[in-house]
Amino acid sequence: MVRWEPDTRERLRDAALELYTAQGFDDTTVAQIAAAVGVTERTFFRHFADKREVLFGGSAILQQDFVDEAAAAPAGSPLEIVTSAVLAGVGYFPEERRAYSRGRQAVIVANRELQERELSKMATLAAALSSALRDRGVTEPAATLAAESGVTVFRLAFEAWVSDDPRTLVEIELELFAALRGLAA
């Protein structure tokens, strides 16, 4: 009988989150995470640079989604291109991921160092998106302002999605982009 098993990376991620939630991020060791999955620490380090990166491994994928769509989106205002790019990222956050994301958020909110890392990942995301806009001819300062605004919308929408907002991530993002367009009015 062949039994389906999630891959090692995903199992490590889930075990880590469970331990961080139960006993705190600071008090959890890589050895404990590896043991919970039945692999060696060496295997853990093949997947993640350290115990902190377990929580941030997805940001590179999300960034690629943003950047690819920023390059491929039809011609439009900087904000229209950024809206397409940010909406393209929702594929990474289907409804079945919300419980995990919510648990992850609780761990991050409880730890200042992790909060600062999260903000740093958002800054990297904005820089990549801004660069993609410049590559297709958007000039400064519009490129950076549009990219920063898009990442702000993503961050606020994500925070609502993992708290008690019942809407899907794309619904929340669409409302925030509409509000952003209305700000100047």
Place this chain on the structure above:
Amino acid sequence: MVRWEPDTRERLRDAALELYTAQGFDDTTVAQIAAAVGVTERTFFRHFADKREVLFGGSAILQQDFVDEAAAAPAGSPLEIVTSAVLAGVGYFPEERRAYSRGRQAVIVANRELQERELSKMATLAAALSSALRDRGVTEPAATLAAESGVTVFRLAFEAWVSDDPRTLVEIELELFAALRGLAA
């Protein structure tokens, strides 16, 4: 003869920046900073919680400027109120402060932990500004989006001001706010 001397807090700040620049933030101790000014470590700790806070002591003052003006500004759109609030913060950054701010920026850019702390201070600033907007009746999500946009403008303007942009901070901020209003067009 009475000789003018800057107050101890300012002397500690200047000595700290000089040491961080010369030998690196990580390799500088509170003892060295205190010794450079001829005071005890105890005196240092009366002014600053730790050697990191020397670089961020101004953010509370800036935040108060933002919040006070957000409360006092004439009625207008959320973005108009935020523009007033952010422009009110330039009093903290006269031209004669640019050299210090530039040195501070170089120390921060060289150290990831300090960069993350800087982002965290910006997030706190945005939260305070958003709260001030809600206090005067601006609804969500406009309050948070306007506050975040204003802090983004401040951050980008500040980065340009401490690099090689010859304009004053207020000139740079005005250009960025205009570009922000034009984003949706």
